[in-house]
Amino acid sequence: xxRIDFFREIKSSLIDTVISVYDPFIKSDIEKVEExxxxxxxxxxxxxxxxxxPYTNLDMEFINGMPIIFFGNETNxxxxxxxxxxxxxIFTVTSLYSIVKCLDCGKEYNxxxxxxxxxxxxxxxxxxxxxxxxGFTHS
Numbered sequence: 001x002x003r004i005d006f007f008r009e010i011k012s013s014l015i016d017t018v019i020s021v022y023d024p025f026i027k028s029d030i031e032k033v034e035e036x037x038x039x040x041x042x043x044x045x046x047x048x049x050x051x052x053x054p055y056t057n058l059d060m061e062f063i064n065g066m067p068i069i070f071f072g073n074e075t076n077x078x079x080x081x082x083x084x085x086x087x088x089x090i091f092t093v094t095s096l097y098s099i100v101k102c103l104d105c106g107k108e109y110n111x112x113x114x115x116x117x118x119x120x121x122x123x124x125x126x127x128x129x130x131x132x133x134x135g136f137t138h139s
């Protein structure tokens with residue numbers, strides 16, 4: 001083995017050792033920063049969906065007494081509040097046609113064509129260990 005090869009091997013093994021030693025500390029620090037950010041923003045994460053649970057492209061669930069609409073596919077799921085921001089009535093969801101309607105205002109939105117005059121308030125959604133969590137803000 002030549003000297004240059006020896007020093008390259010020493011350098012790579014030293015870097016690998018440092019990474020393996022500090023990796024748990026960095027991960028715990030990141031988790032602590034996430035917890036502080038959630039505390040400051042006033043977000044409480046509630047488990048809502050399992051990754052392998054059967055789902056449709058558009059579905060409404062009641063979680064903690066609040067209607068939440070979930071839509072998307074296996075790789076890109078989103079969540080939004082399930083009531084109209086103008087009249088505060090609960091939306092009517094038609095999963096077959098991928099349509100959400102407010103029967104009081106008469107407004108609707110079609111998720112297949114992405115057309116409509118209905119406005120939504122999105123909710124934070126994250127996935128941890130094959131479980132989806134939705135973020136509730138404290139009011």
